[in-house]
Amino acid sequence: MEKIGRKRDYTMIFNTKELVMTSEQERLFRKKARAATGKYFWAAVLFVLVFQIYNIGYVLYYTEFRLGTESSRIYMTLYVIMLAGCAAASALGLLWTFSKKDRDWALLILYAAFCCLLLFWSACVTLYDHRVSDNISVYMTSAIYVAGLIYMRPKVSVPVFLICEAGLLAGLLQMDLNGIKDTYGSCVNSVGLTIVAAFISLYRWSSMRRDFLNHLEIEEKNRMITEQSEKLSYMANHDALTGLWNRNYLNEWKENFFKSGKEGQVSVFITDIDYFKQYNDAFGHVKGDECLKKIADALQEIGGIVFRFGGEEFLCIELNKTADQVDSAAERICRYIEAQQIESAVPGRYLSVSVGYSSGVMQNDTEFRMLLHEADKALYEAKRNGRNQAVRFEQETGD
Incomplete structure (x- = not known):
């Protein structure tokens, strides 16, 4: 009996039928999700923006502002792309945050889009770094951060993680097959990391929706209890026929x-x-x-x-x-x-x-x-x- 109970609890995590909401509930949930994930989005944008400015300054200083090597030009291109992405995300985020219209859905899309860009960028930087290093920490940090803190729907998060992993894995295997270096350990680690990150992202999606629905259910029960209490209080203190105090x-x-x-x-x-x-x-x-x-x-x-x-x-x-x-x-x-x-x-x-x-x-x-x-x-x-x-x-x- 104990094993059956555990299995039932586990399957409830991704039972999407239980997480279906009405249009009004979806509207309220988007507002809650936007408030819950917005602070992490701004933290990520600020950190990545500062990091890119540092990287650009470092590359320019290291090459004496010449960018004479191919690698320095590639790194500079990657840093500039991410810097532009941060600037665009910041501008849109500020514009929609202080808009008088309901922009919760647009902001959630913006958060997801920026995180997808961050994942693709991290995969590219990690793959290019792997020419001279076995380190996959850039991709690992970005994937765990996005999965654990940013709300994304499964039809967005799962394909993004799979595509990023497929691109990273293809590049690593090409290096291994071309004899550039042995990438077996990095391949195994990246696959394991992607599975974990995808699971975390799915769990965050389902837990946020489930918590919201549970909160609505509790509010509804409290409302019913309050109404019943008020009704009983009215019945106890009022004459049933005339409605006067008794x-x-x-x-x-x-x-x-x-x-x-x-x-x-x-x-x-x-x-x-x-x-x-x-x-x-x-x-x-x-x-x-x-x-x-x-x-x-x-x-x-x-x-x-x-x-x-x-x-x-x-x-x-x-x-x-x-x-x-x-x-x-x-x-x-x-x-x-x-x-x-x-x-x-x-x-x-x-x-x-x-x-x-x-x-x-x-x-x-x-x-x-x-x-x-x-x-x-x-x-x-x-x-x-x-x-x-x-x-x-x-x-x-x-x-």
């Missing part, structure tokens, strides 16, 4: 209020629908639910922090209101609900509400409960006195 959130709200250390007058209004039982009996519970929604919407329009407190009872909390403002707010609730002209069970009258309210300082749960108790007593008085009215709790009210 009693569970009332407990949370008052705890937050106490922790905040706020001071000032707190006014609580308990609103009860008049003759709501008769309304349900006359029109049915479906119509009754619609009535509750209309009342809830109206109370939200009036303002304050509104809760569904019970069956047909609603609680509204106002902060830092003067006595006159509180009286006006309570009366406005009654008149605004009546103005909705909701049909009632009493012939010739619109649906109305009764309001009991109380004000005071609220610094702990005991004082809050006292305000609720006082408002409830005032509501009882409003109903006893004929309904469709607002009553403030006064000390004598409770007597």
